[in-house]
Amino acid sequence: MTELKINSLEDINSVAAEFIKLVGDKRIFAMHGAMGVGKTTFVKAICEEMGVQDTINSPTFAIVNEYHTAKEDIIYHFDFYRIDDVQEAFDFGYEDYFYSEAMCFIEWPEKIDSILPNDTIEVHFKEEADGSRSIRIL
Template identity: 70%
Template sequence: MKALKINSLEEIHAVAREFLQLVGNKKVFALYGDMGVGKTTFIKAICEELGVQDSVNSPSFAIVNEYHSATDHIIYHFDFYRIEEEEEAYDFGYEDYFYSDAMCFIEWPEKIESLLPKETVVIHFSETANGTRILNIQ
């Protein structure tokens, strides 16, 4: 396991670059953590590092947003917070996303845990008393 620290928003892009180097060619990422801990903000920084020009925000109502990198790679951003049952993921064809060659960032993966591919990179976000975000990557 590797831990990355984000001490301030000024550091987030450097940590995003470090994260991308660390995970190499991994494609599916499950982001765990309390609401407001910075999961969406970190995904936005990663997307910016990959050259995404689109507006990156939480897909709370849409469940999934699609972005395109500077090299025209597809990035999917999921937010499963609002789903009630795992079966709802079948309704929009989660397999087509998770098993594509696209990067998939999944917020609230605990809602669909048994559907995650075996090679999913698990990231636990936490916040210290002074506001530092810690990302424990497995």
């Protein structure tokens, strides 16, 4: 287990850069944490550090957003908050995303636990009493 800490928004990009180095060639990330803890903001920082030029926002209504890095890598950002049944992930063809070579950041992964790939990296966000965020990578 590795733990990172975001003390303020000013250092989120440097923490995102550290995260990228730590995870190496891992591709699937289950982002756990309460609403408003900073999961989407952290994914945005990761995308920025990887050279994404697109507008980066929450995929809450679209379920998935696709971003392209400066090196022409693809990043998929999922938000399963609004799905009611894992069948909805089957309906939009989750396999095409999860089993591609692209990075996949999955918010609300507990909604689709049964179909997450075995090599999924668990990332847990927590707001600390001082307002900072801790990120545990399992």
